[in-house]
Amino acid sequence: MPDQESVRRLRARAQALAGGAREASAEAVVRRVFAVQAQDATAADLGIRVRGRDLTAEAVRTAYEEERSIVRNWFLRGTLHTVPSDDAPWVLRLLSPRILAAAGRRYQQLGLGDDLRQRADRLVRRVLAAHGPLTRAELTEHLTTLGVPPDGQAPFHLIRHAALTGVLCHGPQRAGEATYVLFDDWLPPTGRVRWEGDDALAELARRYLAAHAPATPEDFATWSGLPLTWARRAWRTLAESGVITEYGARTVLAGRVEELPGPSDAPDVRLLPAYDDYLIGYRTRELSVPAAHRARVWPGGGLIRPTVIADGLAVATWTRGPGSRSVQVDAFAPVPPRIEQGIDGEKEAVIDFLRPTA
Numbered sequence: 001m002p003d004q005e006s007v008r009r010l011r012a013r014a015q016a017l018a019g020g021a022r023e024a025s026a027e028a029v030v031r032r033v034f035a036v037q038a039q040d041a042t043a044a045d046l047g048i049r050v051r052g053r054d055l056t057a058e059a060v061r062t063a064y065e066e067e068r069s070i071v072r073n074w075f076l077r078g079t080l081h082t083v084p085s086d087d088a089p090w091v092l093r094l095l096s097p098r099i100l101a102a103a104g105r106r107y108q109q110l111g112l113g114d115d116l117r118q119r120a121d122r123l124v125r126r127v128l129a130a131h132g133p134l135t136r137a138e139l140t141e142h143l144t145t146l147g148v149p150p151d152g153q154a155p156f157h158l159i160r161h162a163a164l165t166g167v168l169c170h171g172p173q174r175a176g177e178a179t180y181v182l183f184d185d186w187l188p189p190t191g192r193v194r195w196e197g198d199d200a201l202a203e204l205a206r207r208y209l210a211a212h213a214p215a216t217p218e219d220f221a222t223w224s225g226l227p228l229t230w231a232r233r234a235w236r237t238l239a240e241s242g243v244i245t246e247y248g249a250r251t252v253l254a255g256r257v258e259e260l261p262g263p264s265d266a267p268d269v270r271l272l273p274a275y276d277d278y279l280i281g282y283r284t285r286e287l288s289v290p291a292a293h294r295a296r297v298w299p300g301g302g303l304i305r306p307t308v309i310a311d312g313l314a315v316a317t318w319t320r321g322p323g324s325r326s327v328q329v330d331a332f333a334p335v336p337p338r339i340e341q342g343i344d345g346e347k348e349a350v351i352d353f354l355r356p357t358a
Helices: 002-014 026-033 041-049 059-066 085-102 104-109 114-131 135-144 154-164 199-213 219-222 227-238 293-299 336-352
Strands: 072-073 080-084 168-170 179-182 246-247 250-254 269-272 307-310 313-319 326-333
Touching: 002 114, 026 041, 026 059, 026 072, 026 080, 026 199, 026 246, 026 313, 041 080, 041 269, 041 336, 059 072, 059 199, 072 085, 072 135, 072 154, 080 085, 080 269, 080 313, 085 199, 085 250, 085 293, 114 135, 114 168, 114 179, 114 313, 135 154, 135 246, 154 168, 199 219, 199 307, 219 227, 246 269, 326 336
Parallel strands: none
Antiparallel strands: 072 080, 072 168, 168 179, 246 250, 269 307, 307 313, 313 326
16 A cells, blocks of 8 residues: 555656656646646746746746647636646536536526526627727626626626636736637637547546546546546546556556656755645645644635645745745744755745746
8 A cells, every 4th residue: 555655746746846847838837737726827827837947927928828828717616727728628618518507506696697698608709809808897898788787796707607608718918917818719729629528528537647646536526626426437437448557545547656756865845826736636635734734724715825845745835025025934843954945946936936027
């Protein structure tokens, strides 16, 4: 039976967070981890940075806006994530029906009936085709012509509905503010449908395991927001095709255990941003955060604090100082000099990444 340290090191390395693993570009990071939590745009950029090698904020923005190799939109669990652009269409087709169905009661509460949602989708498509990219405020102004009140949650839910139905996605930033563009126009053409139905479900599970294993169907269900019955079906499909193998009580992709590096004298220290997928991509968190300090990472109210990890284990939380010119670390306990050295290096890297360009 694998011990907890082995499982944790495999998981952290799969996420490009341990064993010296780092990717050379923003696109390569996102392809490796498949989905970067992006509720907070700056945290998403930092989540890419921490898995990359000497990446700059400008390089991340180039991947989003010039190369268009990665895209931010509502995907897993109906929340904002950054995924590879050429995977966005099939992932959206797989996930959005359940997300839209789950939102039905909220639409009813807001008075957003099916007819109004469809008219809003058509309006959004027209105005983005004519005037895009547009900010949320600009789209909201157009939605008021349908009788939608500009205040409250109705405009947001209509914009999100348009995203989930494949009308729009996030486009370039304008003065630091997100804009929206037409999904089909912005993303590079894939040329063919990549996966559909159960094939898409199995592929999503395979991508999850590539970035998170060792893991269980329960972990995949938590990460994806899909029912556990679907997760188990995906596991069966992968098992029948020989793609996965058992690793104790968990599952890994066949052959991946051989990649497990041995323990290193120099801990691999990383500063994870708030809401990082490494901390929330599993059903439980006992392998990544010591139980005694869990409340310091998850203080309540839906907050997940930025966290310092060493070889995949959380050892501190951190915050940005005023104007992003400093980083303060709050260690759970005194840390050894080698970890302290790693923290200092990561603090400088974060400050450099966030430093405004001239």
